[in-house]
Each structure stands twice: as structure tokens, then as C-alpha cells.
Amino acid sequence: MKQILDHLYQHKTLTKAEASEILKQIASAAFNTSQMAAFLGVFAMRPVTLEELSGFREAMLELQIPIDTNGFETIDLCGTGGDGKDTFNISTISSFVAAGAGLKVTKHGNYAVSSSVGSSNILEHFGYRFSNDRDKLLRELDQSGITFLHAPLFNPAMKHIAPVRKALGIKTFFNILGPMINPADPGSQLIGVFSTETARLYHYIYQLSDKAYTVVHSLDGYDEVSLTGTFKAFNRAGERNMIPQELGLPTLQASEIASGKGIEDSAAIFMNVLKNESTDAQKSVILANAALAIHTANAEKSMNECVDIARQSIEKGSALKSFEKLMQLNA
Incomplete structure (x- = not known):
């Protein structure tokens, strides 16, 4: 995470693949609470890019439990x-x-x-x-x-980030x-x-x-x-x-x-x-x-x-x- 934060603190952005991989690491509890809070804080100070959002979304869809609505529109x-x-x-x-x-x-x-x-x-x-x-x-x-x-x-994989989001309240x-x-x-x-x-x-x-x-x-x-x-x-x-x-x-x-x-x-x-x-x-x-x-x-x-x-x-x-x-x- 230190390298990721250094990269972002230099006003650089993530590629779609990087964003997807980081979110998967967050889901696997690879980072501590302070690191996750610092990561989220970056996106409170600047907008998420299209590439980053697409990568985060891709990872979330891959990790989540889908529901088949049996043909209902x-x-x-x-x-x-x-x-x-x-x-x-x-x-x-x-x-x-x-x-x-x-x-x-x-x-x-x-x-x-x-x-x-x-x-x-x-x-x-x-x-x-x-x-x-x-x-x-x-x-x-x-x-x-x-x-x-x-x-x-x-989205059970997101249980590690949920308390951080709640504590930040933003x-x-x-x-x-x-x-x-x-x-x-x-x-x-x-x-x-x-x-x-x-x-x-x-x-x-x-x-x-x-x-x-x-x-x-x-x-x-x-x-x-x-x-x-x-x-x-x-x-x-x-x-x-x-x-x-x-x-x-x-x-x-x-x-x-x-x-x-x-x-x-x-x-x-x-x-x-x-x-x-x-x-x-x-x-x-x-x-x-x-x-x-x-x-x-x-x-x-x-x-x-x-x-x-x-x-x-x-x-x-x-x-x-x-x-x-x-x-x-x-x-």
C-alpha cells in the first residue's frame, strides 16, 4: 500500500487493472485500517477517474454474490x-x-x-x-x-472496509x-x-x-x-x-x-x-x-x-x- 499511496500522493491516477487489483486486495484484508483510510482519503480530495471507477466496479462485480431474478424484468x-x-x-x-x-x-x-x-x-x-x-x-x-x-x-468481501467507511463518515x-x-x-x-x-x-x-x-x-x-x-x-x-x-x-x-x-x-x-x-x-x-x-x-x-x-x-x-x-x- 505504501507504493500505491506514494503514487497517488504524486497526483497520479490508477489504471483500470490497478484499481481492480487494489480493491481485490482490500477485500482480502491485505491492508490495515490506517492504510485503507488513507487510500479512501485520496478520493475525498479528488474525483475518481473513469478508468479507476471501471476497475473498482469490475472487481466488485467479480467478488459479489449475484441473484438470478428468474426472468423478471x-x-x-x-x-x-x-x-x-x-x-x-x-x-x-x-x-x-x-x-x-x-x-x-x-x-x-x-x-x-x-x-x-x-x-x-x-x-x-x-x-x-x-x-x-x-x-x-x-x-x-x-x-x-x-x-x-x-x-x-x-458483498461479504467488503466487510473489512465497512468499519473504515463508517468511521470516516464521508x-x-x-x-x-x-x-x-x-x-x-x-x-x-x-x-x-x-x-x-x-x-x-x-x-x-x-x-x-x-x-x-x-x-x-x-x-x-x-x-x-x-x-x-x-x-x-x-x-x-x-x-x-x-x-x-x-x-x-x-x-x-x-x-x-x-x-x-x-x-x-x-x-x-x-x-x-x-x-x-x-x-x-x-x-x-x-x-x-x-x-x-x-x-x-x-x-x-x-x-x-x-x-x-x-x-x-x-x-x-x-x-x-x-x-x-x-x-x-x-x-
Whole structure:
């Protein structure tokens, strides 16, 4: 590791092969805690390159436990985290709205590292039992339209770096990697990222895949469509700037989509949205993100149609039924 750090501290970068090999060494416990923290610190001070990210991703995919979804066409709604905005669980709630709208969702997530409440935190709070048992996951997907893939169960080799990430409490390249290594390999993805630069990295890599994808970044820093201003959307057609009014939705204030003071506040917002009892702002931001997911999987539908489909999922109780069924299966 000393040679690697010397190389990086000279403002040099890694090749794809070097990045892949280093991540495999991290997984095999070749380095101590201080060395891993120093390595992660490099990427807190400068952006990861396309070559490095491709190498890290290649190693993670090689090391992880994959899940065969038995022919289900699935989608993932996932953010990188690391935007420092401390919003409520937008991508997780939007996943249930998408499931209520008829999509099959393989939601990939983890405990919070740089925010207060991650997708794993909130679902565990409601009683969801993490598992990598394929029969359980497929039963959930079939009956509730959604299943949850708790990242550590599918990436056991990363157990050595997890405590270091938690102790650092800052975003690292692992935030960027998370959405890229969904073990179900969904055919469609809505990905929220914390910077335009990161969005372009995703765009370059996903153009080489056969996935239907949309990468979003709100220009005021959010790793999702926050409706607080202009956001960028990247897909196979290219990139474009969009404003909330194009979705028929209002511009919001940051305070209107804040998470509250902890898990209890987050859980209350979560259930209020699914029960159609939330504030208009909370509902609107969920509609925006769920609609983009629906559009990603159904490109022939207009964005306005997709917003209406998402709205019906909430207002007719389909999203809530999806959630309740998932919890019943975990009782």
C-alpha cells in the first residue's frame, strides 16, 4: 500500500487493472485500517477517474454474490448518497410507488454512511428481514412487486472496509459504486448522483451496457430530483436540463424535503407519503422521482403520463399495498 499511496500522493491516477487489483486486495484484508483510510482519503480530495471507477466496479462485480431474478424484468431506484442534504428517504419511498405502478423493483441499498437514515435503516425499522435467500427475494418480488437487497449480504468481501467507511463518515468512491453493483443486475435503473461530474461517469459507463437508464443530479447539489430548482437528466438520448414545471410539479424549498430529527421522523414521513397524508411538497418530490423511474422502464410514455401513473399509485393505495404486502412476507 505504501507504493500505491506514494503514487497517488504524486497526483497520479490508477489504471483500470490497478484499481481492480487494489480493491481485490482490500477485500482480502491485505491492508490495515490506517492504510485503507488513507487510500479512501485520496478520493475525498479528488474525483475518481473513469478508468479507476471501471476497475473498482469490475472487481466488485467479480467478488459479489449475484441473484438470478428468474426472468423478471426489474428496475432499481438508487442514489449515491453523499450529497450532505439530509433529505427523507426519497428513493426508497419512490421504489414502493414504482412497485405500486406495476414495475418489479429490486432495490439495492445499505445503512447510512454520510446521511442520517439510509434505505436499510428505514426498512429494518419497519421490520424487514435482510436476506440473500433467492426464494425469499423472488417471493417478495412476485407478490409485492419489490424486494430489497441489503448490500453487505451480497458483498461479504467488503466487510473489512465497512468499519473504515463508517468511521470516516464521508462520501467515497464506494458511494458511487453502490448503484453500479446491484446483484440482481436490473435491466432498468434510475440513479441519483451528487455531482454533474459523477453523472457523466455513469453516463459513459452505462452507454456501454444494455440497460435502460436515467442518471439525475439536481444542480443545487442533490443526488435525486429535489424539485428545488433545475436538474440534469442523462440517458441514451443524451443529457438535458429540466425544471419542475416540465413535470407539472412545483418548485420546492429545501426545508420542505428535510428528513427530520431521526429514524422516527423519517418513518413518519415514509408512512404519510404512502398513505397519501403527507405534505404536498413531500408528495411532489416522490412523484417526480417515481415518474422518472416509470419513464425509464417505459420510454414510450410521456413524462406527464408517468407523473399521473405515480400519482395514481399513491392516491389509489397501490404503493401502500405493495409496502404492506412486503412487510407481511417478513412477519
